[in-house]
Amino acid sequence: MSRFEDNLWAELERDHGPALVQQSVNRRRANAGRWVAAAAAVAILLTGAMIAPDYLGGAPPSDALLDSDQDGSVTLKIQDIGRYDEVNAMLRERGIPAVMVPLRQDCADEVPQLDDTGRIGMIPWGAGSDSTKLVIVPSRIRQGATLVFATDQKNFGTVVSGLYARDRLPNCLLRVEAGR
Amino acid sequence: MRDHEVLAAFERIYRADVGAITRFFARRCAEPQVVADLTADTFVRAMTSFATFDARRGTATSWLYGIARHTFAAHLERSARIRDVALKAGGRRELDGDELAELEARIDAERSSRALLARLAELPELEREAVELVHLCGLSPKEAAEALGVPRGAMRTRLYRATARLRAVVDDEVEAR
Numbered sequence A: 001m002s003r004f005e006d007n008l009w010a011e012l013e014r015d016h017g018p019a020l021v022q023q024s025v026n027r028r029r030a031n032a033g034r035w036v037a038a039a040a041a042v043a044i045l046l047t048g049a050m051i052a053p054d055y056l057g058g059a060p061p062s063d064a065l066l067d068s069d070q071d072g073s074v075t076l077k078i079q080d081i082g083r084y085d086e087v088n089a090m091l092r093e094r095g096i097p098a099v100m101v102p103l104r105q106d107c108a109d110e111v112p113q114l115d116d117t118g119r120i121g122m123i124p125w126g127a128g129s130d131s132t133k134l135v136i137v138p139s140r141i142r143q144g145a146t147l148v149f150a151t152d153q154k155n156f157g158t159v160v161s162g163l164y165a166r167d168r169l170p171n172c173l174l175r176v177e178a179g180r
Numbered sequence B: 001m002r003d004h005e006v007l008a009a010f011e012r013i014y015r016a017d018v019g020a021i022t023r024f025f026a027r028r029c030a031e032p033q034v035v036a037d038l039t040a041d042t043f044v045r046a047m048t049s050f051a052t053f054d055a056r057r058g059t060a061t062s063w064l065y066g067i068a069r070h071t072f073a074a075h076l077e078r079s080a081r082i083r084d085v086a087l088k089a090g091g092r093r094e095l096d097g098d099e100l101a102e103l104e105a106r107i108d109a110e111r112s113s114r115a116l117l118a119r120l121a122e123l124p125e126l127e128r129e130a131v132e133l134v135h136l137c138g139l140s141p142k143e144a145a146e147a148l149g150v151p152r153g154a155m156r157t158r159l160y161r162a163t164a165r166l167r168a169v170v171d172d173e174v175e176a177r
Helices: A003-055 A084-093 B003-026 B032-048 B060-084 B097-109 B111-122 B125-136 B141-148 B152-176
Strands: A066-068 A074-077 A098-102 A119-121 A125-127 A133-136 A145-151 A159-165
Touching (some): A003 B003, A003 B032, A003 B097, A066 A084, A084 A098, B003 B032, B003 B060, B003 B097, B032 B097, B111 B152, B125 B141, B125 B152
Parallel strands (some): A098 A145
Antiparallel strands (some): A066 A074, A074 A133, A145 A159
16 A cells, blocks of 8 residues: 555544444444334234234225224224235325335345335334234335335235335335325 | 444545545646635535435445536536626635645646546536546446436446447547658
């Protein structure tokens, strides 16, 4: 290394090193939050999968898939998550920027390492009080973002969710159009 | 990656590529202080956007060259603006005597490369940059495509066209003698 290069590195390390480390801390926190949210979703789905047989008495008509509340939030039963097309059509119809997508088999390994530079926030949804429902609160989804739930069709215990900039959805999840 | 490892990882990238980035600017500027400032600017930009670097999308070298290109473009724009208002740009940090001598030597060493770049001046900008990145900087065509933000196929076409045009220029010069 030349003197110029050594001096420049010393300057960079002194003036910008702390910011670089802070970026790393922020990123790690964001990722941790993401997995905590995903783990919560897994727990909810597992509970839902155990309870689901009691509820399964034939598929409800599609207009009954989403219950709307006065505050604009919508509730979806766990057992209906797999009815991707119908659920997404209803979300689109109601202008809710959220999509339910199946995880492709080759995508399952890829998703945990998804480039999250396109991710612009954490998971703004809540579980229903009986743990068999998902409650999506559109007002908590940032402008320009899309809430994505990706679920494994064979194993409902696997779910990945995140909030992405609408034009930067991960490629392997791009199956359906979000509303709004 | 742990926090302290991030800085170490960036330092490895810095040490591997700082020489090449300095030469990139030494081919464009004859002033050691400007070369120093642009090299520093490039690494400051790289450091502040390191979180967006994704090794799956390209090498660190091509990423840095991409930043260096933008840094130089911004420098040209800024220089034009400063000329307009008759202001002088201030350097980031005054170089000491040894650093000045080092950078002058590098600028001098790039004289033949600068001459080649001058001969390429007739080529469209992207073709000129493609030739520089591949033939002067030693990047693979894939890395050059990443640095320029163009598809690999387009890079191959640009390199082919640029080579053909260069050959024509050389043939013309030979005939003229």
